Amino acid sequence: MNRILFGITLFFYFLATFHFLLYLINQRESIGKVCQLTTILGFGFHTLSLIYQTVELGHVPMTNIRESMAFFAWAIVAIYLVLEYRVKIRVLGTFIVPIAFILVMASLTFPESAAPTPGFFSSGWLGIHTTLAFLGDAAFAIAFGVSNMYIIQERQLKHKTSGAFYRMLPPLDVLDELSYKAIALGFPLLTLAIVSGAIWAESAWGSYWGWEPKEIWSLITWLIYAAYLHARLVAGWRGRKAAYLAVIGFLIVIFTFLGVNLLLPGRHAFK
Amino acid sequence: MEIVVVGLSHKTASVEVREKLSFPEARLPDALCCLGRLEPVNENVILSTCNRVESYAVVKDAEQGIVGIRDFFLDYHQLKDDVYRESLYAFHGREAVRHIFRVAASLDSMMVGEPQILGQLKDSFDHALESRTTGVVMNRLMKKSISVAKRIRTETKIAESAVSISFAAVELARKIFGRLDGKSVMLAGAGEMAELAAKHLVNNGVKTVMVANRTHERAVALAQEFEGRAVKYEDLAAEMVHADILIASTGAPHYILSQGDMAKAIKERKNRPVFLIDIAVPRNLDPDINKIDNVYLYDIDDLQSVVESNIKERHREAELAEEIIEEEIDTFLAWLRSIDVVPTIVAIREKAEAIRLAELERTLPRLGELNEKQKKSIEGMTQAIVNKLLHSPLVALKDSAGNPEGSSHIETARVLFGITEEKESAPAAEPEASGSEAETR
Numbered sequence A: 001m002n003r004i005l006f007g008i009t010l011f012f013y014f015l016a017t018f019h020f021l022l023y024l025i026n027q028r029e030s031i032g033k034v035c036q037l038t039t040i041l042g043f044g045f046h047t048l049s050l051i052y053q054t055v056e057l058g059h060v061p062m063t064n065i066r067e068s069m070a071f072f073a074w075a076i077v078a079i080y081l082v083l084e085y086r087v088k089i090r091v092l093g094t095f096i097v098p099i100a101f102i103l104v105m106a107s108l109t110f111p112e113s114a115a116p117t118p119g120f121f122s123s124g125w126l127g128i129h130t131t132l133a134f135l136g137d138a139a140f141a142i143a144f145g146v147s148n149m150y151i152i153q154e155r156q157l158k159h160k161t162s163g164a165f166y167r168m169l170p171p172l173d174v175l176d177e178l179s180y181k182a183i184a185l186g187f188p189l190l191t192l193a194i195v196s197g198a199i200w201a202e203s204a205w206g207s208y209w210g211w212e213p214k215e216i217w218s219l220i221t222w223l224i225y226a227a228y229l230h231a232r233l234v235a236g237w238r239g240r241k242a243a244y245l246a247v248i249g250f251l252i253v254i255f256t257f258l259g260v261n262l263l264l265p266g267r268h269a270f271k
Numbered sequence B: 001m002e003i004v005v006v007g008l009s010h011k012t013a014s015v016e017v018r019e020k021l022s023f024p025e026a027r028l029p030d031a032l033c034c035l036g037r038l039e040p041v042n043e044n045v046i047l048s049t050c051n052r053v054e055s056y057a058v059v060k061d062a063e064q065g066i067v068g069i070r071d072f073f074l075d076y077h078q079l080k081d082d083v084y085r086e087s088l089y090a091f092h093g094r095e096a097v098r099h100i101f102r103v104a105a106s107l108d109s110m111m112v113g114e115p116q117i118l119g120q121l122k123d124s125f126d127h128a129l130e131s132r133t134t135g136v137v138m139n140r141l142m143k144k145s146i147s148v149a150k151r152i153r154t155e156t157k158i159a160e161s162a163v164s165i166s167f168a169a170v171e172l173a174r175k176i177f178g179r180l181d182g183k184s185v186m187l188a189g190a191g192e193m194a195e196l197a198a199k200h201l202v203n204n205g206v207k208t209v210m211v212a213n214r215t216h217e218r219a220v221a222l223a224q225e226f227e228g229r230a231v232k233y234e235d236l237a238a239e240m241v242h243a244d245i246l247i248a249s250t251g252a253p254h255y256i257l258s259q260g261d262m263a264k265a266i267k268e269r270k271n272r273p274v275f276l277i278d279i280a281v282p283r284n285l286d287p288d289i290n291k292i293d294n295v296y297l298y299d300i301d302d303l304q305s306v307v308e309s310n311i312k313e314r315h316r317e318a319e320l321a322e323e324i325i326e327e328e329i330d331t332f333l334a335w336l337r338s339i340d341v342v343p344t345i346v347a348i349r350e351k352a353e354a355i356r357l358a359e360l361e362r363t364l365p366r367l368g369e370l371n372e373k374q375k376k377s378i379e380g381m382t383q384a385i386v387n388k389l390l391h392s393p394l395v396a397l398k399d400s401a402g403n404p405e406g407s408s409h410i411e412t413a414r415v416l417f418g419i420t421e422e423k424e425s426a427p428a429a430e431p432e433a434s435g436s437e438a439e440t441r
Helices: A001-025 A029-057 A065-087 A092-107 A125-159 A165-167 A170-206 A213-233 A242-265 B014-021 B027-037 B062-076 B082-087 B094-104 B115-128 B136-155 B165-177 B192-203 B216-225 B233-239 B259-268 B286-289 B301-336 B341-367 B372-400 B405-414 B427-441
Strands: B004-011 B041-048 B052-059 B089-092 B184-188 B210-211 B229-231 B245-248 B274-278 B294-298
Touching: A001 A029, A001 A092, A001 B216, A029 A065, A065 A092, A065 A125, A065 A170, A092 A125, A092 B089, A092 B301, A125 A165, A125 A170, A125 B094, A125 B165, A170 A213, A170 A242, A213 B082, A213 B259, A242 B004, A242 B274, B004 B014, B014 B052, B014 B082, B014 B427, B027 B041, B027 B062, B027 B115, B041 B062, B041 B115, B041 B136, B052 B062, B052 B094, B052 B136, B062 B089, B089 B094, B089 B184, B089 B192, B089 B216, B094 B136, B094 B301, B115 B136, B115 B192, B136 B210, B136 B405, B165 B192, B165 B274, B165 B294, B165 B301, B184 B192, B184 B233, B192 B245, B210 B216, B210 B233, B210 B301, B216 B229, B259 B286, B286 B294, B301 B341, B341 B372, B341 B405, B372 B405
Parallel strands: B184 B210, B184 B245, B210 B229, B245 B274, B274 B294
Antiparallel strands: B004 B052, B004 B089, B041 B052
């Protein structure tokens, strides 16, 4: 059952990605509508799949890397849909939905390990800690997509190459502001994720902080975004430099998520 | 019945020729009536703008109609020279409809996508309506042209991008700032183009206008015009802290703003972006300023290349518009065929026959056992009723084929007998035509 739901999800995300790329090229409103519809359908089936798994497993499906990546993708699409509803800049999807599609695709390359679930997964902390972490990361993913758009558009305007992208992409100030807002949303979520993780660790292992790789890299991520917000609010950083920082921040998020889990040992590692 | 176009445009005639053949608005009613009195012409509209002079007409015979209208153009203006005759083109049938749709949609304009032509076409149609030189076919054709033009406007980006320097400046400002509400613009120097660009910016939401000029009085006067404030010419660099947009157009032989000046200003602005437009020759602003982050410097050549790429974009969109036009021509021609007299008569006959047969089938069984002869005579009676009832309307319709009100008779007959147009054309054509009516009258 879950396989079917997940397959449909993947199919719609594929269609959405394909149409979003097409939309970037030909900018037809009819294509834009297809983009929106396929994204919403994909998201709907993805949500059903998550609910189904949660009911079946008895806890949120985030205990192995396959499940986590899929959930991460879900969070990205969720935040994208809210954003799209608020700002109505459809082309954002071209830079965001493919990230979700790639994550879902990539998740399939990992084994569907029915690893014996350690007891502490059934505590409510798993859901709180991981949901907060992934929603925060999803907000950073949005900032990443938007910042890429900013960097492209900024280059077009600086070099005076009024190509197809120039016409298509939203104004610089709008992108700059969106990226800022996404990070301003993601940062407190990440902070809460770290705090809830510490509390969970305390109840599970008796210590709040263990200096294991995941924790260290999460702290680095946190510091990067703290620096972004600080530079922005205090030093008046904006535009290109801020966009590059947002891109670097997300690359570290990805490393913290994948690299640490796969390459480095620790209690966050999936076995 | 044929639709024809006779006329000339910027594509076939020089301005000298066009002005000789044009119809000033005051003489339009007279010209419309004169043209309407020509033997082959049933309905006509004259469109006379500075770029084109055209007659759209419904005629009995295409060849005669074209010759007649062409002669009328020359006779009316008392022109004999072959130059004039040669600059006139003529289309009939599908080509004529296509030409009218293309004109309305601004595909045949000097600047593809320019918006004025549609208004001019509406005015021409109004004149013709006032002079009562149009009928069912021309009214339908004009309304359809207007709705096709609107459809193209909304479905393609043919009129979207800026094709003049001053609008290109506004477009770029929007790409940088998004909304221009509350932004401020500084005018350095007071050229005509700078003023025009400033006007467009203000119309798009720019709040504050500041003016700096070498002669301060001129700055004060211009500032007053925009309800803005004059700035001392020497303070320009310092005032850049407050200006989001600068339009430089002074006659200064050297740069009036250096990279250092701008770097300082941007720092004080906490990196809020600045858009600099340098339309002066020689240039007023140091090109190196563009290297500063969050500063976007465009000179006149840059703006020109934006305009050129936008024009190319419009031509690409025009191809899409041509497809829409072909589709709409099909719809229109289907309607046109349907109001032709022969199919109408056939349709009325068929409908009557169908009713007759249906009623016979219903009634005969109720009459009990009838012999062949009785059946025959009942059938004969129904046939006679139908034929006699239809006789005079059908004769009138046949007679109407040749005269100017013919099409309206046919249209009326179709309504009275409840005959709908060809299936595929009817639903698409109706709502659009009635939708544009309110605006055209």
